[in-house]
Amino acid sequence: MKRELGKYGFIWVNKAVMKKLLTTIMFTLWILGHANAQKGTFQVMLSNDIRFDQYTNYSSGKLRATLVGLLNKSHVISLGSHAESLVIVPYMTTITKDVTPTVPPMISYQLELNLSLINLYDNTVFHSDFFELKGIGKTENKAYSNAFNRLRYAQKRVDAFLEDAKKKVIDYYEVNCNRIANEALRDAELDRYTEAFSRLASVPTFVHCQAEISKHMIELYEKKKNRDCGIYLSIARSAFVLKDYRAVTTTLNNIFPSSSCYEEAEKLKERIKVEVDEFLEKKWERDDKLIDKATEITKAKYEAVEFMGAAALVDSQHRNTHDSYNNNNRLGGGSDVVVNNNNITNVNSQGDTQKKGITDAEPVKKKNTPQTLFRVVSPASRSSTGEVFAYQDSLKIYGYIDHPKKAKKLIVDGKETRWDNDGVFSRTIFIREPEREVPLLLETVNNQKLAKTLLVKKSTNKPQKAKPTALPKDLKKSALIIGNNGYIHVDELRNARNDALDMAATLSSFGFDVSKVLDADRNTMRDAVDNFGAKIAESDVVLFYYSGHGIEVDRKNYLVPVDAKIQSPNDIRKQTLALESVLTAMETINENSLHIIILDACRNNTFPKGSRGGGGLARVTPPTGTIIAYSTEPGSVASDGEGENGLYTGELIRQMKIPQRIHDVFRNTRNEVEHKSNGNQKPWEEERLKGVFYFVYDE
Structure with missing residues (x-):
């Protein structure tokens, strides 16, 4: 019953309530801290928008850094998470720009800096002041830098600007604080709580009326909470009438425990539980009837087949x-x-x-x-x-x-x-x-x-199954996927890229950390293997998948990049990636992990006959803890598939999604591919695994 009730959201109610309660506590602490902890402290922000008629990245960055240094010395700049609404906006104007007749010639700037203190909420300008700057240098950037450095000698003027600005802000809110509070209350009466909160939050923390503003903020928060409670409860009741229990519980979970209608919401939840119990009982009875009816229909069909002599015709x-x-x-x-x-x-x-x-x-x-x-x-x-x-x-x-x-x-x-x-x-x-x-x-x-x-x-006699005790569910799993479609010097493949993309998506859904490379040349493939080697040092399960052309020479296997131009066996060693190098890297870096190698690499090969040995790939004895799966047996060619996937990879992905041991995944894939190809393609595996591994577990 607990599992069924979970479908309607009951088992998540407590988590939602705790989340809302935590939000309430944090909001209240923020208000109290905003009103008390910061009281008496004049803080401003420096605007990110540096207005400059000769804007460059260097000039604006240099000016901002200089202003930050000045404001830090004045101890007024706010860089915290709840900064004031007061912002200093700098605007730089070029008065003159000259080139001196000296050797070498120098660039001379005369600049005018305007600093304005404004309120972000309503763009009220409280105070402005102008600073004249001069700078000379061999380059424009040097001239700007020398001009801005002169600001460092204007610290007293900056302090005086800030002190005058603070007095004007205090004077402004002494006159307008009550008006702002009344406007916020009117916004709340018109159900515009967002505007009301923004208006109250625009009042700086250091003004004398901040305590009164904070009280209004808490009062409006309580009103909004109770108003929302009534709205949510009304929506939930409507959904209850329609028996949409999921919508009811989702809506009720938005109600805070401190809301005025919280008890009514809890009573409605209890009513839903009763309704659900009755619904499930009726559903059991209805399902039983449907099952009995479907069973009778199926039996009748088999009896009809037997009556007509179907078995005699086979x-x-x-x-x-x-x-x-x-x-x-x-x-x-x-x-x-x-x-x-x-x-x-x-x-x-x-x-x-x-x-x-x-x-x-x-x-x-x-x-x-x-x-x-x-x-x-x-x-x-x-x-x-x-x-x-x-x-x-x-x-x-x-x-x-x-x-x-x-x-x-x-x-x-x-x-x-x-x-x-x-x-x-x-x-x-x-x-x-x-x-x-x-x-x-x-x-x-x-x-x-x-x-x-x-x-x-x-049955009560459950057989003993091999449990993956050595390989638990919470393993760290890594995979490298390579899919080569777009070959330059031979015919392109149709589905190798699709196979790689679908395999990467499937493994990602199983919790693998997937690295993916598509249509790779030799250097890209080698870099991918090297980077993968550095990544798998602490992985418990390591999987390498390759889809594309693969060839064998002297009983060694090679994976073919898209830029390979192979005319002789010597070209193979120079222009391809040896499978042996992949195995060696995986075993050397992490010999204790489970290694899975999947090669869908014997596609319809169109390389010159003199460039390779026998058809297909050669058998390789895997190291301990490794399974190597081939899409087809030695000397055979794998089908590139008629649909969006090759025959082997398409069936393998399907089997991987079913909760079964890795041995069963590859065995069932082998049987299905052989059956669907009428025996023309016979996958095979070489394995020396030490434990039992599942790609996906039964729920």
Whole structure:
């Protein structure tokens, strides 16, 4: 119940209240400090806007530095976080500019500096004074510098200017303080609290009426707080009538505990809790009915398939292949059931379809676009019948859709379920009975409907799983991603850049500190590896991913930059990046971390035949604590993919998003890629890992 109530914001109420209370305390302390701690202290700010008719960065910077020094000596400049509204605005005018007839010639300036003390709120000018400055130098900057240095001898005049300005400010507010307070109160009556607070805050802290101004500030703050409380409570009540409980709790969390209507707000929250309890009870009953109905529909479809003799039309070879594939990768074995225009279609593991009827029907020809299928990969089946086991009252299932762009709607256990761009979906189901079937239904954009049933059994004998005790969740993880698409001297690749971008985004969402390099030449790739080496010294998990051309010579692997022009084996060593250098850097810098190397690097290679050894990459024995994953086996070429990603990386990203061990991630990726390529592409891995690692943990 606590988890469900959290959806409506109740578990965050206390945090919000504490935040508002802290804000109130800080605001009150600021007012008291503003009225008392600074009382009697004349402070001003120096404007950042240096007005100069001959403005240059040097001249304005030099003038500002000189004025700051003078004001510091007068002990009046304010650089704190709650500076006064009084600002000194300097304006420099050039009276004359001459060039002397000397050798060498010198530049002479006669300048006039005007200093004005104003109030930022209403731009009231309290006092102004003029200073005449002269300077000579070989350059304009030197002449300016010498002129500004003369200000240092005018400290007494600056002090006198500030003292006169202070007296005029005090005299001004002795006359106008009551008027300002009354105008602020009128602003508040017209519900213009922002203007009211700004008007009161413009009164300097050192004037005699500041204590009265601070009292008005606190009074207006209390009025605004109680006014806002009434508004928030009214909005919350309207949302309560509409049963928008999330809006109610979000609105009520804006009410301060010291507000006059806080108790009414708390009573409304209690009413929401009662309403939510009743709503959840009804929801449980409604969900149970939907589950029972969906289960009956699914059973009826399977009975219809069996009645029509669907199983008799599937030859033994397809049956054996399909059953073997399902036991390892699919949900519960058997065929999928597709309903389209009142015809029931059986879909085998290769995506082929056969139409079922009372009489024998010819197989439907395989379409160019593959059949949209979906799979449940976690939890894995623990028996040949496809059963899965739940060890508590809830079970989270994970799966994915092979072609998410062709899917329109997915219903899991009677609830519509969303999927991400890679087709990965998840849903928590609740298990009350010792055993029950969970229906899943996928509807495609072509209005086909694919049904599956997951048999879930409750068990108290939870098997012992390898726990990642050596690799906890809060690991420091770093990754270097390189994706090369735009090759200059050979055909460009289509998806290597997309693969790198999507892999970087995925790893960032897992908490990796990602460095990313795209379309890199040799120097850029070497610099990236060197910088990455300096970055990973304290990382617990280090991942290197490369997508692009890769070649092998004399059983050594090389990653190809986009500017490589390879005509012979000697060009390879000079113009590429050796994979061995990456492995050595990672092992030398941090030998105790987990190292993951992913190479989607055997794309359709168009380098001259004399420039390389065998096709594909060579086998490499990984160091301890390392796994090296290749997109295809030695001597083979990886597919660059038909969509936005290569076949291997697209499937790998999908598997990484599912809570499973790293071994299972690469094993399931290997099985799926081999299946989708009809055996033409067979990924493989070499590993010597010391612990168990998960890219993402189950919630």
